[in-house]
Amino acid sequence: AVVSTQRTGAGFVSILIRKFIATIVVTIIYLALCLGLHVWAMKLRWGRGEDYYIWDEGKDGFLILYVCQRAGSVLYYFFYKRTTLRLGDPNYYKDSVLLRQH
Numbered sequence: 001a002v003v004s005t006q007r008t009g010a011g012f013v014s015i016l017i018r019k020f021i022a023t024i025v026v027t028i029i030y031l032a033l034c035l036g037l038h039v040w041a042m043k044l045r046w047g048r049g050e051d052y053y054i055w056d057e058g059k060d061g062f063l064i065l066y067v068c069q070r071a072g073s074v075l076y077y078f079f080y081k082r083t084t085l086r087l088g089d090p091n092y093y094k095d096s097v098l099l100r101q102h
Contacts, residue, residue: 020086023079030076033069040065 017024040062044054054062 020083023083026072026075026079030069030072033065033072037062037065037069 041054044059044062045052
């Protein structure tokens with residue numbers, strides 16, 4: 001959706017990056033939290049029996065990462081929805097005076 005906007009077509013990617021920098025940062029942080037949590041969970045489960053429960057060992061760091069990832073997911077989905085609604089604004093898809101000035 002971002003690629004099909006008039007501003008991207010005119011070469012003003014920096015305007016879009018400035019406008020959506022918070023979403024980009026939140027997405028990168030959320031991706032890092034998800035990868036960290038899933039890699040750690042796989043390391044805890046790898047090579048163990050089916051009856052192994054990862055929460056039994058008292059992994060405080062894993063619990064903290066789990067809570068941070070879940071809290072980060074709320075922020076991620078908020079910014080994702082907000083960006084989706086902002087990209088639905090017709091001003092991004094039509095020619096404007098701002099684009100002609102740059």
